[in-house]
Amino acid sequence: MAGLSRSLDQVKDRYDVIVVGSGYGGGVAASRLARAGKRVAVLERGREVLTGAFPSRFPDLKNELQVTGKRMRTGSSSALYDVRLGEDMHVLVGCGLGGGSLINAGVALRPDVRVFNDAVWPGQIAQDGLLDEGFKRAERWLKPQSDPRAAMLTKYKALQSAGKGLGYEPIAPTVTVSFEGGVNAAGVDQPACTRCGDCCGGCNVGAKTSVALTYLADAARHGAELFTHAAVRHVAKDKDGTWHVHVRRLDGNGAAPQDLVLCAPVVVLGAGTLGSTEILLRSRAHGLALSDRLGQRFSANGDIIAFGYGANIPVDAIGIGHPPKIEGVEIGAAVSGQIEIDDEHDLAQELRVQEGVLPSALAPALPVLFIPNGRLLGALKSLINGVYKGPFAKLQTFFAVSHDSAAGRFVLDDDDLKLVWPNAKDEPVYKRLDAVLTSIVTEAGGSYVKNPLAGTVMGHQPATAHPLGGAGMGRERADGVVNHKGQVFDASARAGSTAVHEGLYVVDGAVMPRSLGVNPLLTITGLAERAMLHMAQDYGLAFDDAAVGGTAVAPADLGAIIAA
Ligand SMILES: Cc1cc2nc3c(=O)[nH]c(=O)nc-3n(C[C@H](O)[C@H](O)[C@H](O)COP(=O)(O)OP(=O)(O)OC[C@H]3O[C@@H](n4cnc5c(N)ncnc54)[C@H](O)[C@@H]3O)c2cc1C
Ligand code: SF4
Numbered sequence: 008m009a010g011l012s013r014s015l016d017q018v019k020d021r022y023d024v025i026v027v028g029s030g031y032g033g034g035v036a037a038s039r040l041a042r043a044g045k046r047v048a049v050l051e052r053g054r055e056v057l058t059g060a061f062p063s064r065f066p067d068l069k070n071e072l073q074v075t076g077k078r079m080r081t082g083s084s085s086a087l088y089d090v091r092l093g094e095d096m097h098v099l100v101g102c103g104l105g106g107g108s109l110i111n112a113g114v115a116l117r118p119d120v121r122v123f124n125d126a127v128w129p130g131q132i133a134q135d136g137l138l139d140e141g142f143k144r145a146e147r148w149l150k151p152q153s154d155p156r157a158a159m160l161t162k163y164k165a166l167q168s169a170g171k172g173l174g175y176e177p178i179a180p181t182v183t184v185s186f187e188g189g190v191n192a193a194g195v196d197q198p199a200c201t202r203c204g205d206c207c208g209g210c211n212v213g214a215k216t217s218v219a220l221t222y223l224a225d226a227a228r229h230g231a232e233l234f235t236h237a238a239v240r241h242v243a244k245d246k247d248g249t250w251h252v253h254v255r256r257l258d259g260n261g262a263a264p265q266d267l268v269l270c271a272p273v274v275v276l277g278a279g280t281l282g283s284t285e286i287l288l289r290s291r292a293h294g295l296a297l298s299d300r301l302g303q304r305f306s307a308n309g310d311i312i313a314f315g316y317g318a319n320i321p322v323d324a325i326g327i328g329h330p331p332k333i334e335g336v337e338i339g340a341a342v343s344g345q346i347e348i349d350d351e352h353d354l355a356q357e358l359r360v361q362e363g364v365l366p367s368a369l370a371p372a373l374p375v376l377f378i379p380n381g382r383l384l385g386a387l388k389s390l391i392n393g394v395y396k397g398p399f400a401k402l403q404t405f406f407a408v409s410h411d412s413a414a415g416r417f418v419l420d421d422d423d424l425k426l427v428w429p430n431a432k433d434e435p436v437y438k439r440l441d442a443v444l445t446s447i448v449t450e451a452g453g454s455y456v457k458n459p460l461a462g463t464v465m466g467h468q469p470a471t472a473h474p475l476g477g478a479g480m481g482r483e484r485a486d487g488v489v490n491h492k493g494q495v496f497d498a499s500a501r502a503g504s505t506a507v508h509e510g511l512y513v514v515d516g517a518v519m520p521r522s523l524g525v526n527p528l529l530t531i532t533g534l535a536e537r538a539m540l541h542m543a544q545d546y547g548l549a550f551d552d553a554a555v556g557g558t559a560v561a562p563a564d565l566g567a568i569i570a571a
Contacts, residue, residue: 009566010055011219011227012104012235015256018269019232022048025252025271026231027239027286030106031528032515033277034222035145035535038193040275041229042550043543048269049223049231050254052238052282053103054085058220058562061109061209062087063328068208068368073102075423076464084257085236087209091281095428096307096415097470100279104235105219107279108528111472112206112341112406113183113215114361115151116525117142117533121354127520129482129491141537144552145529148192148221151181156202160339161323165403166362168320169451170346177344180361183216183528184340191216193225194555195562204326204338208366211329213562215340220562228555228568239282240266241289242274248509250274273510275493276478277535280305280516284417284477285424287488287495287513292419295508296499298484305415305426306522307471308408309436312363313444314459315403316377319452322401325394328367333395338364342406348443355410355436357524358443363404370394376459377402403453405444408473409436410522417477432469473527478513479520487520489513492545493538514538 023045026037033049041047062068073082076092087110089102101107123133132138157163157179166177184206185191188199200214213220227233236258243251252274254267276283284302291297326341327333342361350356365373373394394400415428445455461467481487483505484496490505493512500506514535516527523530536552543550560567 009564009570010057011223011565011569012055012233015234015237015258018048018234018267020269022046022269022271024273024275025050025250025269026275026277027252028106028276028278028282028515029104029218029223029233030101030108030277030279030515031218031532032535033106033275034218034226035532035539036275036277036514037226037231038222038229039539039550041226041231043548047226047231049226049233050237050239050252051104051233051235052084052257053087054235055104056087056109056209057565058213059211061211062368063208063211065368065371068366091426092464093426093468096426096431096468097465098281098426098474099470099472100281100474104233105217105223108217109209109219110207111528112363114180114342114526115149115183115529116180118523118525118530119354119357122521122523125521129480129487131491132480137537137540138533140540141533142529144536145532147552149183149216149529149532150185150191151183151529152186153179153181154184154186154340154343157339157343160337160343161321162339162362162364163344165318165320165322165451166344166346169447172450173446175346175348177346179343180345182340182342185214185216188214190559191221192554193221194228194557194559195220195224195565196559197562200340201329202337202339203329203331204324204341204364205328205366206341207364208326208368219565224565224568225555239278239286241286241293242511243290243293243295244508248272250510273512275512275514277515280474280477281424283513283515283517287478288417288419288424289422296497298488298496298498300479300481300486301488302417302477304413304476304479304520305417305428306411306413306475306519307415307431307469308473308475308522308527309411309440309524310406310408310471310473311437311440311469312472313405313407314456315405315448315451315453316456317398317453318401318403318448320401322403324362324364324402324404325370325373325399326364326367332367336395354524356439357409358439359408359525360443360447361406363406365404373399373402377456401453403448403451407440407444408525409440410524411436413476413521432467437469475516475519475522475527478517480518481520489518492541493518512538512542
């Protein structure tokens with residue numbers, strides 16, 4: 008089975024557009040600009056993982072972990088889970104062709120309208136009508152939908168019964184999962200979801216509507232060249248306005264990494280909040296004039312993952328994988344139910360609590376994580392059965408999202424990205440989330456476990472999988488790093504100027520100037536679609552977002568697209 012990516016040996020020196028990173032933002036840019044007839048290269052630092060090859064056993068999962076902390080680093084640079092241990096906060100992001108979409112839960116929600124009415128955004132975002140069009144396009148391509156069987160799932164019922172006592176009725180949030188199966192907008196024939204619960208380990212069925220199965224497949228179909236193991240270090244502008252993209256090759260199998268320089272008149276950064284901010288910070292260190300706001304307004308989106316252990320009701324929220332590790336159980340997608348705590352007066356108080364599923368490959372580690380001296384108790388002996396039938400059948404996992412003050416800051420420390428947010432753990436959102444989750448867990452008869460790894464190398468810092476900001480939007484360079492179209496402000500222009508570096512864009516989570524209060528993928532995708540619509544106007548490009556016709560390809564055989 009073949010994939011979408013090519014060997015870096017085939018990369019050319021020059022393209023019309025170089026897209027850096029291949030998550031939601033990068034995927035949208037690659038698809039739309041390839042549709043516009045541009046010669047596009049996508050540079051992704053991670054590797055391509057085809058449907059069927061995501062980790063399903065614990066040893067495989069362990070190999071998919073790369074951890075970077077203060078003066079330490081373990082794991083392969085192409086491992087899927089990229090954990091950054093920070094002194095103030097930890098961050099988890101995805102690494103691979105498709106970015107975070109490969110390992111996320113796929114919850115796709117529009118934020119409350121008050122989020123975009125905040126004066127922190129440039130006015131055009133709420134006013135020019137293209138945000139709504141961007142969201143519509145994102146929805147047409149990612150097809151968010153609620154599980155029609157959600158209310159029948161044990162984990163949904165567990166949330167329902169715990170929530171009821173507290174006066175909350177869950178709803179089934181929309182997720183980027185194909186529950187019916189069928190050919191998607193990019194011409195990929197996605198099978199129906201088996202409700203195996205392994206979304207956050209990577210979907211081995213092909214039912215999760217990832218960026219790889221949509222925007223990247225579409226980009227490749229329209230001639231974009233996709234390269235993996237290509238980590239961009241920084242960008243620099245030539246006198247004639249050409250961008251030089253400095254790339255580190257990570258495909259050397261242990262040999263010393265080699266560097267390449269590629270050129271293009273347009274560079275679109277879609278390397279994610281951490282990746283794009285780091286590239287810009289390094290580019291500034293190499294002389295590019297960028298806003299003083301660069302690195303600022305980092306938000307964790309009030310996001311946490313937490314657990315309830317010892318509930319008196321069944322939960323069934325450990326994935327069974329595909330092929331299933333046990334028969335006759337339907338777990339559901341990683342998120343099937345959500346409790347919404349609204350506040351019409353104070354947006355900051357709003358919370359979304361989602362019941363989550365841990366991927367099956369993590370099952371063997373659960374006894375060690377949750378039972379003191381689990382190893383000695385021999386809990387590892389009957390791992391699989393124990394996990395599905397024993398106390399772990401009652402383990403509740405929660406993903407919760409809200410708002411924070413976006414007061415984090417990225418800096419370069421010895422040429423590497425560092426997150427600084429001294430009072431992060433005192434953000435009021437964490438107390439609110441603890442209180443709500445404690446009541447839900449207590450109502451289910453269990454105990455709240457905020458972080459089973461607290462006190463280990465993880466310390467007691469909060470952790471997020473929704474990093475946002477660092478290259479936030481603003482009206483001008485004094486209050487933002489990019490404008491409402493994602494164009495990067497040129498700080499060499501006079502103060503107050505809205506001049507931009509022609510041809511340099513950011514289109515990912517880094518451009519958010521604040522928390523969103525809902526899971527961010529749909530907003531990132533919608534804003535990237537919006538940025539492409541503006542780019543089409545500015546450069547006189549023509550493209551549509553019509554679904555692809557013709558022969559459909561299988562999720563595990565995307566390479567057929569290139570071969571055709
Ligand atoms: C376990 C988990 C569960 C989640 N669940 C949800 C959910 O249910 N709903 C939701 O909305 N969000 C969820 N998220 C968050 C969501 O996936 C991210 O917000 C989203 O993927 C960010 O999109 P992006 O385009 O900004 O960047 P990413 O998707 O992070 O993509 C950036 C890409 O750029 C690559 N890259 C980075 N640096 C470089 C470089 N220097 N050179 C080349 N390439 C580079 C990365 O490897 C990555 O592939 C979850 C995240 C995780 C980790
Ligand atoms: S539940 Fe299983 S089949 Fe369905 S989207 Fe998630 S990983 Fe894929």
